[in-house]
Amino acid sequence: MDITGKHLRTQIPRSSQGILQLSPKRPSVVNAIKASNHDRLKHLIPIRHARMSASPFAFYRGTAGIMAQDLACQPHTEIKVQAIGDCHLMNFGGFATPERTLIFDANDFDETLPASWEWDVKRLATSFVLAGRNNQLREADARELAVKVSTYYRQSIYEYSQMNTLDLWYMKFEAHRLLDNTTSEKLKNVLRNAINKAEKATQQQVFYKITQSVLGSFEIADQHPLIYHPVDLEKEKNAILSFMKDYERTLQADRRVLLGKFRVVDIALKVVGVGSVGTRCYVVLLMNEKDEPLFLQAKEARNSVLEGYTAKSRYKHQGERIVQGQRLVQAASDIFLGWSTGYEGRHFYLRQLRDRKIAPDIDTFDKDILMAYAGLCGRMLARAHAKTGNSNTISNYMGKSDAIDEAIGKFAVTYANQTEKDYAEFTKAIKSGRLKVTKE
Structure with a gap:
């Protein structure tokens, strides 16, 4: 005892x-x-x-x-x-x-x-x-x-x-x-x-709520100031492809296969939460050959507010810190939970957006x-x-x-x-x- x-x-x-x-x-x-x-x-x-x-x-x-x-x-x-x-x-x-x-x-x-x-x-x-x-x-x-x-x-x-x-x-x-x-x-x-x-609250319901059809394709609808497209959208789209490849490597092999069935269609910035407002958060719209949607949220991962008062994280990547902590604590976690590095070396973690x-x-x-x-x-x-x-x-x-x-x-x-x-x-x-x- x-x-x-x-x-x-x-x-x-x-x-x-x-x-x-x-x-x-x-x-x-x-x-x-x-x-x-x-x-x-x-x-x-x-x-x-x-x-x-x-x-x-x-x-x-x-x-x-x-x-x-x-x-x-x-x-x-x-x-x-x-x-x-x-x-x-x-x-x-x-x-x-x-x-x-x-x-x-x-x-x-x-x-x-x-x-x-x-x-x-x-x-x-x-x-x-x-x-x-x-x-x-x-x-x-x-x-x-x-x-x-x-x-x-x-x-x-x-x-x-x-x-x-x-x-x-x-x-x-x-x-x-x-x-x-x-x-x-x-x-x-x-x-x-x-x-x-x-x-x-399925991915299809989210699709109907936040997208619009433009010239036969789909994109996330701007809802200023809470959801909006980056100024240089093409630059962001090109950057996100490399970002997504790094992200894929943090997923289990079977989930990489599943993610591989979808392609990035659009991205937009999104304002989230209360304390998180102002941190960088993206909504990524992916679709497969059946035009079925998958929404991922890529949220900036900053240093924990606890870090100055306890030991430093064992993880150098703040997105990995969040993901590994979440997997430890939760009884079950999102199959798309992972992390990646974006512009200027900023750390992010990803998960599904509004999945039930x-x-x-x-x-x-x-x-x-x-x-x-x-x-x-x-x-x-x-x-x-x-x-x-x-x-x-x-x-x-x-x-x-x-x-x-x-x-x-x-x-x-x-x-x-x-x-x-x-x-x-x-x-x-x-x-x-x-x-x-x-x-x-």
């Missing part, structure tokens, strides 16, 4: 996980935002600011770098897992496995890197406090959401530490099984609607649904950490009481308060003109 976790409590008491102590060297919010804007497409930065200004929760989604620095200043156990890095509730959702089974899992790995397990738990718990406040829940309920994340994580990490290792790696959160096991009719309706929507994806519609979630979702996310995160870290040590540190859950709840509320203060400073900078915004 691993007792290292219990011994750690004397050095890092579980109650200390509730502490928030900011570094005296913490940069101003404006300076931190400007630093995170470095090397982004300048004309898109005002859109990024606008999206982040929607609410404290939206601001939180765009400031993983600020929180990474803050987390590094807190007491932490140094029990390493493959951390998601930007672990907030919108970065979990549904998607189809290669076998076309719809599952729920973490689905954004831009910041993934080995790091202390509690960094992910604290960021996830705080996101639920902010979401609860955003949805006008009582403060006690918002705090309870954070506690529930930790409780389900703690109970699940113990459960997974007792599992057969192969069973753990085979384990998936299948959407239809979640639906069958849910007793709440309200939650059943949410899951049923999400599943129905995802099953219709489910994004949680958090704004419509009431208290009961948010509580259920908090528990599900806690369980999914525990499985990710159990696969990639020492679940026995984590479980023994957390223990069987709710001491750690209460501490995580306390931290999440305190950090949500700090986020609201940071958001106020951010919006003040927008009003004064120090940060520019552009409405979409």
Whole structure:
């Protein structure tokens, strides 16, 4: 039996996980935002600011770098897992496995890197406090959401530490099984609607939504400023062919054969996410001899925000870092997940665009649904950490009481308060003109 976790409590008491102590060297919010804007497409930065200004929760989604620095200043156990890095509730959702089974899992790995397990738990718990406040829940309920994340994580990490290792790696959160096991009719309706929507979100549906026919051929339709063609399209098309050959080499042999049945037809730049706005992201339209479409998203891979506070990535290519981290954490990954190098040596990773994806519609979630979702996310995160870290040590540190859950709840509320203060400073900078915004 691993007792290292219990011994750690004397050095890092579980109650200390509730502490928030900011570094005296913490940069101003404006300076931190400007630093995170470095090397982004300048004309898109005002859109990024606008999206982040929607609410404290939206601001939180765009400031993983600020929180990474803050987390590094807190007491932490140094029990390493493959951390998601930007672990907030919108970065979990549904998607189809290669076998076309719809599952729920973490689905954004831009910041993934080995790091202390509690960094992910604290960021996830705080996101639920902010979401609860955003949805006008009582403060006690918002705090309870954070506690529930930790409780389900703690109970699940113990459960997974007792599992057969192969069973753990085979384990998936299948959407239809979640639906069958849910007793709440309200939650059943949410899951049923999400599943129905995802099953219709095929590549053909995406094709109808974002393409147009021009002189007998198809191209991606411009939707300025969110989807648009590069200025020198022919140059970009020629460059993408070399880019795609490098990408092919990162796929399994059978998947290279499948990709070889498609040819590149068009490419366009696309604005994505909140925190990612301004990074380079391309939509690549490929078609085969039957005029069947395949959409790939090629997204710029930058250094993880965690890298300054933990060990450097073992991978020199940031796209490979993301892909390998995703493959480690997820129960199943996109068959077209791979990486390549583009202009000026920029790193990218690729995956299918909108392949039967489910994004949680958090704004419509009431208290009961948010509580259920908090528990599900806690369980999914525990499985990710159990696969990639020492679940026995984590479980023994957390223990069987709710001491750690209460501490995580306390931290999440305190950090949500700090986020609201940071958001106020951010919006003040927008009003004064120090940060520019552009409405979409």
